[in-house]
Amino acid sequence: MCVGIPMLVIEPGEGVAICRGGGEDHRIDTRLVGEVTAGEWLMVFLGAARERMSEEAAHRTADALRALEMAVRGETGFDHLFADLIGREPQLPEHLRQPAGSRSSKEGC
Numbered sequence: 001m002c003v004g005i006p007m008l009v010i011e012p013g014e015g016v017a018i019c020r021g022g023g024e025d026h027r028i029d030t031r032l033v034g035e036v037t038a039g040e041w042l043m044v045f046l047g048a049a050r051e052r053m054s055e056e057a058a059h060r061t062a063d064a065l066r067a068l069e070m071a072v073r074g075e076t077g078f079d080h081l082f083a084d085l086i087g088r089e090p091q092l093p094e095h096l097r098q099p100a101g102s103r104s105s106k107e108g109c
Contacts, residue, residue, distance in 0.1 A: 004043045004050065005065070006058035012036045019044065060084060 007021035007028060017036050019028045021044065029048040030036050041058040042049040053061075067078040079086060 002045050003065070004045050004061070006053060006061045007042050007044045007049075008058070009036045009038050009040045009042060012038055017042075017049075019049075 005021045007019035007026065009017045010020050010025060011018040012030075012035070015029065015031045017028050017030050018025050019042060020026075026044075026047070028042065028044055030042070031048075033042060033049045033052055036042065036049070036052075041053045041055055043051045043053050043058075043061070063081040063083075067081040070076075070078045070081075
């Protein structure tokens, strides 16, 4: 399994950037996302930036990763790391929702 890590661009370069993630600086390949600027957030997989992301999305992702680390250690009490999900019903992403009035593919089988 490959997990993406949100990282903040500290020092951009040509095809690479020094990025900070998890409290450490890393040299990241940025050729897949193009030229980057300091202060920009990137989703990084195995040392390569795969997409740009908003600061808000980066923080939500970092919180979810912290919660995952806590769960792996058998800890509890990480609900606060999912503040955007507390008190609401789960929702499918827009592209997976069925249009109103459409039938399920299982109906009529």
